[in-house]
Amino acid sequence: MQEIEDDRFSRHGLRLLLKRDDLIHPELIGNKWRKLAPNLAAAAGRTLVTFGGAYSNHLRATAAAGRLSGLPTVGVVRGQELADRPLNPSLAQCAADGMRLHFVDRSTYRRKAEPDVLARVLRTAGAEDAYVVPEGGSNAEAVRGCRALGDELRGQADVVALACGTGGTLAGLAAGLAPDQRALGIPVLKGGFLTDDIRALQEQAFGDLRGEWTLDERFHFGGYARVPPELDAFAEDFEDRHGVPVERLYVAKLLYGLVTLLEEGAFARGTTVAAVVTGRPFR
Numbered sequence: 001m002q003e004i005e006d007d008r009f010s011r012h013g014l015r016l017l018l019k020r021d022d023l024i025h026p027e028l029i030g031n032k033w034r035k036l037a038p039n040l041a042a043a044a045g046r047t048l049v050t051f052g053g054a055y056s057n058h059l060r061a062t063a064a065a066g067r068l069s070g071l072p073t074v075g076v077v078r079g080q081e082l083a084d085r086p087l088n089p090s091l092a093q094c095a096a097d098g099m100r101l102h103f104v105d106r107s108t109y110r111r112k113a114e115p116d117v118l119a120r121v122l123r124t125a126g127a128e129d130a131y132v133v134p135e136g137g138s139n140a141e142a143v144r145g146c147r148a149l150g151d152e153l154r155g156q157a158d159v160v161a162l163a164c165g166t167g168g169t170l171a172g173l174a175a176g177l178a179p180d181q182r183a184l185g186i187p188v189l190k191g192g193f194l195t196d197d198i199r200a201l202q203e204q205a206f207g208d209l210r211g212e213w214t215l216d217e218r219f220h221f222g223g224y225a226r227v228p229p230e231l232d233a234f235a236e237d238f239e240d241r242h243g244v245p246v247e248r249l250y251v252a253k254l255l256y257g258l259v260t261l262l263e264e265g266a267f268a269r270g271t272t273v274a275a276v277v278t279g280r281p282f283r
Contacts, residue, residue, distance in 0.1 A: 150176020
């Protein structure tokens with residue numbers, strides 16, 4: 001936990017803490033480790049198949065986890081057209097870590113949760129007996145793994161905020177916090193679907209809903225992987241102020257959202273806010 005002296009917060013009577021989950025491991029960073037660890041155990045040595053786009057942090061983390069644990073991995077990548085192109089740096093890192101990449105067309109990818117479509121994808125990927133982890137890594141095992149994050153933050157802050165992709169980390173975090181704490185999620189994707197998804201994940205993981213949590217869906221900046229100049233400038237300024245590397249796709253949107261909210265008066269004076277740093281920039 002790192003306390004940040006930032007006049008934007010202090011002049012409103014607020015404390016800002018950073019939960020530096022980006023320092024958990026050099027390659028399995030932050031919530032990726034928390035979500036993957038229980039799934040690696042559940043795979044029990046089987047090939048692990050998961051899904052993602054061409055710049056997926058989750059694919060990179062899964063590939064690294066497979067290499068470090070000696071587990072074969074297959075990444076199903078959205079976009080058949082990418083199969084004949086040079087790998088971008090993100091997918092090249094996956095391949096370097098031993099992940100076998102299998103490209104599918106976007107229509108098939110959208111339907112990957114349907115049992116017959118999933119079976120066909122696994123068959124064509126040569127991974128019919130594999131252990132399957134969903135896109136983003138959010139399933140019941142991952143949510144239970146992320147509950148430890150809430151346990152670690154008990155008594156540390158009034159509000160615990162983090163950026164959300166598929167919602168698994170928030171679902172687990174909220175379950176681990178104390179009753180007098182609340183979790184705030186900043187979705188990085190458009191769509192307004194996360195509320196139902198988080199409730200469903202908590203039901204799957206715990207059998208009921210846990211903890212107090214809310215979402216503020218205003219800070220996606222147009223959708224996943226969208227980093228307009230305004231957001232990039234904000235992140236650079238935060239780095240210059242505090243010497244903390246700011247990952248652009250998730251963490252920058254979280255911090256920008258918190259600064260906007262405090263200026264709107266969303267937090268009472270005396271509030272301690274903990275921001276979960278779930279990743280670091282990919283160079």
